[in-house]
Amino acid sequence: DAGITQSPRHKVTETGTPVTLRCHQTENHRYMYWYRQDPGHGLRLIHYSYGVKDTDKGEVSDGYSVSRSKTEDFLLTLESATSSQTSVYFCAITNQNSYEQYFGPGTRLTVT
C-alpha cells in the first residue's frame, strides 16, 4: 500500500460550480501527479508537482488548477466545472529512486 488517499471518492456537481479534489500522501515523495481517465483515452496527465509550490502543466491542463502548500497534499481545482470534466481522477506519486509510480484509489466526478 503506497499510502495515498483521495477525497472525496465520489462527487456529483452541477455545471459552473467549483470543485476541489484532494490527494494526500504519507510517503514524503517529492513528485505528485493528477491524471484523468476516460474511455478510449487511457490516463492523461493534468498537472504535476515537483515540490511544495512547484507545479507544472500536463497534457490536458485547460480548465484545471493545482496547489501544493505542503509535501503531503496536492489539490486539484476545477474553477467552473463542465460536463466534459466528468471523469475518474487519479492522483499518483513517484518514487524518485525506482521511478515507480503509485496511484490513489481514484475519485469519480460527475458534472451534470
Next chain:
Amino acid sequence: AQKVTQAQTEISVVEKEDVTLDCVYETRDTTYYLFWYKQPPSGELVFLIRRNSFDEQNEISGRYSWNFQKSTSSFNFTITASQVVDSAVYFCAPKGSQFYFGTGTSLTVIP
C-alpha cells in the same frame, strides 16, 4: 512527445491459455523506463513491472513474463496459464520526463 500503442483493445481467452499483450512506443529520450500496470474491475491501478531502457534482459516472474526489444520499440507482456483473476485492463506506460499511458488492453479470462 511520447506515444504508446496498445493495438489490442480487447482480448478474451479461456482459462489456462497463455496470452500476450502488445505494446509499441515512440520516444525521443535516450534513457527511459517502461512500465506495465493492471486495473482490475475494482478500479485501482496496480504496478506490475518496470524495465530500464538499457536493460534488455527479459524476465519471468511466476506466471508473468516480459519481452523488451529496444530495436523494435516493443515491450510485450505475457501471462501464462491465465486465471479468471487476471481479468483486467492492462496499461503500458513508458516514462521519459513524464509517464505516458497507452489506452489499455481489456483482458477477459473465461472460466
